[in-house]
């Protein structure tokens with residue numbers, strides 16, 4: 225059975241099968257709704273049902289608390305229609321502009337950037353290119369239909385290889401393999417590009433980039449893109465880690481700060497040990513932003529990495545620093561652990 229979905233305020237319409245999610249149907253129709261994990265965990269795809277009803281598949285309570293569901297809010301990545309729908313959702317003009325491709329890829333390089341972060345460089349098949357926006361991600365297609373998402377760490381103009389920064393999650397299906405048996409020249413399959421986390425180039429508002437751990441990967445791609453554009457938009461990067469070694473490209477950030485007059489870099493460490501001799505900022509990375517920018521009403525924030533950091537930043541920046549909620553863009557690096565919690 226097929227239902228009709230109308231998006232407000234744009235008035236655009238698309239068809240959605242009873243057994244497909246509203247998000248998938250929208251993307252298939254070239255309508256760019258925002259999304260991140262596509263698993264009901266991060267909340268990036270949340271919007272309102274103004275008319276009609278949906279059935280929600282498995283999702284996290286904290287991504288859609290019962291009270292919000294009762295008020296008509298919906299996670300479009302796991303909502304299937306039960307009738308025609310009118311939904312309220314922010315549309316992303318640039319999303320969906322590049323074709324989503326499935327392709328094999330050969331691992332051209334594996335390089336440890338720290339004890340638990342691996343750089344993987346991917347070689348695409350001859351005559352293939354992957355067009356994407358800095359900040360987007362690809363999904364590796366594993367056996368048994370499982371998928372794992374990783375953000376491109378290089379800007380698209382520099383596309384000889386696609387590079388990824390992958391943190392080891394012990395016991396993890398994919399990253400255990402990355403840190404044990406995976407080797408150069410292995411073949412993987414992926415699909416992409418995906419995601420709505422990319423720089424809004426139609427704005428000239430000052431930018432706060434907030435990264436935790438390997439959330440630096442898409443932030444690096446965005447910075448490389450800004451440098452390529454010869455932008456002079458003010459950018460402040462906050463990069464948080466537990467220990468200084470977690471900021472595995474600290475030297476690159478300091479180099480940018482030394483040569484780009486519009487760029488500031490603030491590394492923040494939450495659990496420094498005495499022998500780290502850390503003399504910089506300490507504490508939670510999103511709180512460092514709030515100390516420096518008590519008023520974010522004129523800013524855009526791009527946040528990426530650990531789900532707890534993204535959730536805290538979104539909540540506190542909007543509630544306490546007057547950040548307009550539509551100026552917060554994020555990819556939350558959710559994993560099986562978050563889906564199980």
Ligand SMILES: Cc1cc2nc3c(=O)[nH]c(=O)nc-3n(C[C@H](O)[C@H](O)[C@H](O)COP(=O)(O)OP(=O)(O)OC[C@H]3O[C@@H](n4cnc5c(N)ncnc54)[C@H](O)[C@@H]3O)c2cc1C
Pocket residue numbers: 260261361372373374375376388389390391392393394395396397398399400419438439441442555556557558559560561562564
């Ligand atoms: C949009 C997006 C972009 C991302 N980009 C990046 C990136 O650039 N870099 C990066 O490092 N990561 C990124 N991630 C996270 C990444 O996709 C994986 O989730 C992560 O690498 C873990 O994968 P895995 O297969 O190794 O672990 P998983 O199999 O997902 O397991 C993760 C952890 O949970 C535990 N676990 C597994 N099952 C359960 C269970 N049932 N109950 C409790 N615990 C369980 C495992 O032991 C392990 O410690 C991104 C995620 C998203 C959604």
